[in-house]
Amino acid sequence: MSIRHGLLALLESGPRHGYQLRAGFEEATGATWPLNIGQVYTTLTRLERDGLVEALPENDGGQRPYRITERGRDEVALWFRTAVGRSERPRDELAIKLSLALVTPGVNVTEVVQRQRTATVRTMQEYTRLKRAEADLPSLLVVDALIFQAEAEIRWLDHCEATILRRRRTTSSKDRSTDSSATTAEGLVP
Template sequence: MSVPQSLLAILDQGPCYGYQLRAEHDRRTGADQPLNVGQIYRTLERLERDGLVVRGEPDTQGHIYWSITPAGSSAVAEWFGSPAPRARAGREDVAAKVALAASLPGVDVDDVLAAQRRSSAAELARVREELGAAEQADALPRALVLAARRDALEAEVRWLDHAAQVLAQHPDHALAVALATQRPRRGRPPRP
C-alpha cells in the first residue's frame, strides 16, 4: 500500500500529528508492523513540498498538526478511484523460484516444492488462527487484511500442488535448460 496516499487519506478526515498518524494508519489498515515515525515525517515533508499538506504551528504540547490541502484531497479521491497495482506478471517469487529449480540440473525440485509447501501451509494455519481472533475481536480492518492473506496463501498452496503434479510428468529434469552458448551483447538481448 502507498504510505503517502494512506497518510493523505487519514489527513482528509482531519488534522493529525505524526504519532497520531502512525496510530491511525495501524488501526485502519490492519498493518503487521507499525510505520516508522521517521518515515512518516519524511513522507509528510515530501507531501508538503508537493503542495498536498501544510504544516501547522506546534500546540502547547509541541505537537505539529498537519492538514491536507485541496490538491491533497483531490489526490486521495483519485487514489481511491483507481485500482491498486498488482505485482507484474512473472515477478512472483515462489513461482519464479520453482521454475528456476525445475530448469537447473542437480536441483531437486521436489525438495524445493516440499519445503515451500510446508512453509506456506504453516503460514496459512497461523493466518487462519489470527483471522479467527481478529473476527472475534471485531477488528474489521485487520480481519479484511488477514482474509486477503489467507486467500492468497490458499491459492499458493493450490498452485504448489499443481506444480508438483505437472513436474511429476517430467522426471529427471526434462525441463532442464542448458546455458546459452551465444553471449548476449551488452544492453541488448541475444538474437535467436
C-alpha cells in the same frame, strides 16, 4: 497499497502527527503492514513538497501535525476511484526462486516447493488465529485478504509440483523411447 495514499486517507479524518498516522495505518491494516516511523515522516515530507499536505505548528508535546490540502483530497479521491492494476505487478520472489531452482545444479525443486508449502500453511494458520481475534471490519478484511493469498499460493505450489513431476515423467519417457529406438536399430544392423 501506496503508503502515500494510505496516509492521505487517514488525514481525511483530521490533522495528525507521524506517530498517530503510523498507529492509524497499522490499526486499519490489522497490523499486517508495520510501518517504520522514518518511512512515515519521509512520506509526509514528500506529500508536503507535492502540496498534498501542509505542516501545522508544533503542539505542546513538540509534535508537528499535518493536515490534508484540497489537492491532497483530490488525490486520495482519485486513488479510491481508480482500480488497482495488475499489469505492473511487483516482483514475486517465490516465482523467481522456483524458476532459478529449476536451472541451478544440485537444488531439489520438490523440496523447495514442500518447504514453502509448509511455511505458507503455518502462516495461513496464524492468519486464521488472528482473524478470530479481530473485531473491527477493516482489520478483518485485511486478514481475509492475506488468508486468500496464502490459499492461492498453496494452490499454485501444488500446481508447480504437479507440473514439474509431469514434465519429468514426459522427459524420462522420451529419453527411454529414444534409447529403446536406438537399441532396436542397433539390433537390426547385421
